[in-house]
Amino acid sequence: MKVKITETVLRDAQQSLLATRMPYSKFEGILDKMDKAGYYSLECWGGATFDTCLRYLDEDPWERLRNIRKHVKNTKLQMLLRGQNLLGYKHYPDDVVRLFVEKSIANGIDIIRIFDALNDLRNIEVAVKETLKRGGEAQIAISYTTSPVHTLEAYTKLVKEMENMGASSICIKDMAGIMGPQEAYDLVKAIKETVKVPVDLHTHSTTGLGPITLIKAVEAGCDIIDTSISCLSGGTSQPATESLVYALRQLGYEIDLNDDILKEINDFFKPVKDGYLESGLLDPFVLETKTDALSYQIPGGMLSNLVAQLKAQNAMGRINEVLEETPRVRKDLGYPPLVTPMSQMVGVQAVSNVLAGERYKNVSKEIYSYVHGEYGTPPGEIDPEIEKKILGNEKRITGRYAATLEPGFEPAKKEIGELAKSTEDVLSYIAFPVQAKKYFEKRAEKEENRAKYTIVKA
Ligand code: CO
Numbered sequence: 001m002k003v004k005i006t007e008t009v010l011r012d013a014q015q016s017l018l019a020t021r022m023p024y025s026k027f028e029g030i031l032d033k034m035d036k037a038g039y040y041s042l043e044c045w046g047g048a049t050f051d052t053c054l055r056y057l058d059e060d061p062w063e064r065l066r067n068i069r070k071h072v073k074n075t076k077l078q079m080l081l082r083g084q085n086l087l088g089y090k091h092y093p094d095d096v097v098r099l100f101v102e103k104s105i106a107n108g109i110d111i112i113r114i115f116d117a118l119n120d121l122r123n124i125e126v127a128v129k130e131t132l133k134r135g136g137e138a139q140i141a142i143s144y145t146t147s148p149v150h151t152l153e154a155y156t157k158l159v160k161e162m163e164n165m166g167a168s169s170i171c172i173k174d175m176a177g178i179m180g181p182q183e184a185y186d187l188v189k190a191i192k193e194t195v196k197v198p199v200d201l202h203t204h205s206t207t208g209l210g211p212i213t214l215i216k217a218v219e220a221g222c223d224i225i226d227t228s229i230s231c232l233s234g235g236t237s238q239p240a241t242e243s244l245v246y247a248l249r250q251l252g253y254e255i256d257l258n259d260d261i262l263k264e265i266n267d268f269f270k271p272v273k274d275g276y277l278e279s280g281l282l283d284p285f286v287l288e289t290k291t292d293a294l295s296y297q298i299p300g301g302m303l304s305n306l307v308a309q310l311k312a313q314n315a316m317g318r319i320n321e322v323l324e325e326t327p328r329v330r331k332d333l334g335y336p337p338l339v340t341p342m343s344q345m346v347g348v349q350a351v352s353n354v355l356a357g358e359r360y361k362n363v364s365k366e367i368y369s370y371v372h373g374e375y376g377t378p379p380g381e382i383d384p385e386i387e388k389k390i391l392g393n394e395k396r397i398t399g400r401y402a403a404t405l406e407p408g409f410e411p412a413k414k415e416i417g418e419l420a421k422s423t424e425d426v427l428s429y430i431a432f433p434v435q436a437k438k439y440f441e442k443r444a445e446k447e448e449n450r451a452k453y454t455i456v457k458a
Contacts, residue, residue, distance in 0.1 A: 001253055002104045002253070002254045003218055003224070003225065003248055004040035004223060004225075004243070004369070005039055005040055005241060005255065005329070006042075006043055006225070006227070007034070007037075007041075007042050007227065007228065008043045009027075009228045009229045010027060010043065010045075010230050011046065011078075012047065012080075012226070012228070012238060013229075013232045013233065014232065015048050015049070015284055016204065016237045016238075016282055016284055016286070017235065017236060017282055018276055019235050019281065020047070020048040020049055020052040021056060021057065021276075021281055022272070023057045023062045024057075024059060024067060027272075028067070030264075031071035032071050033268070034075070034261075035071060035072040035073060037257055038256040038257040038261075039257065040075075040076065041075060041078040041110070041111055042064075042072060042075055042076070042077055043079070043113075044079070044281060045064070045077065045080075045104070045109060046112075046113075047087070048087075049061065050431065051087065051088075051432055054428060054432055055340055058439065058442065060439070061428065062107050063424075063429070065077075065104075065108050066107050066108055068108065076110040076111055077108055077109050077111070078110065078113060078139075079104060079109050079111070079113065080113050081100075081101070081112050081113065081115075081127055082115060083114055083127050084116070084123040084124070084126065085123070088432075089340070091123075091401050091405065093405040093407050094402060094405075095407040096427070097127055097130070097402075098126060098130045099423065100427050101130040102130060102134050103423060103424055103427060104136075105134040105135065105136045106424070107424070109136060110136060110137060111134055111139050111168075113173075113451065114127045114128055114131070114140055114145065115141035115142070115143055115173055117336070117337060117339050117342055118143070118337070118342075118377065119158060119212075120375075121158075121165065122159055122164070122400045124165075128140060128166060128167070132168075137168035137169065138168050139167070139170070140162040141172070141173040141202070142158060142171070142172050142173060144175070145335070145336075145337035145338060147331075147380070148331070149334075149335050151379040152186060152190045154379075155187060155191070156193075157304060159191050159195050160194055160195065162195075163195040164374050167195075168197060169197050169200055169223075169224070170191060170197055171199075171200040171201070171202055172191070172200070173200070173202045174202060174203040175202075175204065175299070175339050176204070176293060176299030176300070176301075176302075177204030177207050177210060177299075178294065178297070179203055180209055180280050181209065181213045181216035183213075184203075184216045184220070185216040186220075188215070188222045192221040197224060198224060199221070199224070200223065200224035200225070201214060201225050201226070202238075203226070203238070204237065204238060205233065205235055205236070205237060205361075206234055206289075207289065207294050208289040214239055214437050215228075215248070218248060218251075218253060225244065226238050227240060227241040227244050227264070228241060229242070229266050229269055230266055231269050231273050232273055234289075235287035235288055236286045242262050242263075242266065244426055245257055288408055296432065298326060298338055299338050300396050301346075302346075305344060305347050306323070310322065315355060318354055318355070321354045322350050322351055325354050326346060329346050329349050331383075332383045332386045333371070333378060333382055334379055334380035335378070336370075342370075347372065348367075349364070360386055360389050360390060361388075363390050367390065371386075371390045371391055372397060373398060375401075408430060412429055412430045413426045416429045416436075416437065416440070419441065419444065420440065425440065
């Protein structure tokens with residue numbers, strides 16, 4: 001049996017280890033080689049890359065994508081998209097979602113991995129349809145979590161709906177790295193028995209389970225796994241590409257990767273990594289194996305958030321109460337997967353419930369919107385009493401929230417005016433208004449200076 005590899009070093013690995021701060025110039029030199037390695041796809045765009053390009057790196061994210069495409073002519077380019085939220089956390093109108101997908105594919109993307117934090121398929125439908133319409137592959141992802149309502153039956157029902165929606169492939173997205181090997185085996189097996197499309201497993205090495213979990217997933221029939229070249233693997237990143245290739249080949253699986261090229265890729269990134277270790281951007285802390293997430297059943301990132309919140313309020317002594325309150329809040333809210341932004345929302349609420357001495361006395365705007373139905377339908381039931389306490393006389397929205405939004409492209413285009421030079425620019429502005437505007441202004445200034453220089457030279 002053949003196993004395919006999606007390499008994450010250009011997106012998730014550097015997002016998990018380096019806060020996505022690797023500029024294009026740092027990896028341009030290896031792209032031609034990466035194209036020849038034999039990867040199934042390179043995950044290289046979307047997620048946090050778009051925001052950091054504009055905010056910190058003074059790069060046009062669309063230009064980065066076009067440049068990658070120039071070098072990577074044969075291997076599929078892949079991006080991560082948060083359904084109706086695109087690359088952020090709020091819902092965008094359908095016209096914006098469609099245009100964003102269209103332009104992503106026009107600028108070089110082949111595969112769009114599309115997910116919703118609550119697995120509400122109404123939040124990914126528009127993006128999936130547009131991807132297929134534009135000739136892209138729509139890889140629909142499950143936001144993986146465990147709870148009494150997240151049963152194998154619930155997951156298989158979900159993937160059946162995903163297949164009916166036109167999914168080119170299905171991804172199990174274990175963003176917290178909490179999935180164990182048996183869970184992976186059972187889930188992949190159940191999914192393979194339910195749908196015909198390929199299955200991909202995405203996990204992280206955070207708890208140390210990653211590589212074992214991937215191996216068991218492959219044994220159950222998983223077609224594609226996500227890994228990162230070894231020097232930027234492990235810890236909060238993905239398991240190492242070379243180790244998984246080695247282990248899987250030993251187990252009799254076939255993998256189309258060239259070991260010599262893998263070594264060249266790793267040798268290329270070694271000094272890059274060393275530079276980031278030296279500058280402090282890469283904190284060795286994120287490379288450690290952290291098993292706390294397993295005993296508390298909450299993701300590692302969320303745990304450090306809880307600790308930070310309590311420290312800030314001089315209340316570290318109440319950490320145990322907060323750790324007990326966190327799963328209760330999650331249950332009250334219908335077991336949302338603990339991914340951004342839900343993990344932060346649940347954590348803040350748990351701290352507030354403990355410190356205020358009364359549960360749901362204080363409720364954030366985000367929790368209100370969630371209970372109001374603006375994020376979609378929760379996986380389980382929201383506790384009716386708590387719903388009443390939070391919403392008062394207001395009623396929950398049951399329809400698709402994005403359907404209530406006015407078209408967004410034309411107004412944004414008018415608003416940003418001359419500063420935007422293309423449809424892509426307007427989309428950047430819609431996604432990250434403040435950062436995009438600053439970037440456009442700087443760009444215009446640079447162009448003006450260049451023009452001056454040219455005149456003087458002439
Ligand atoms: Co990830």
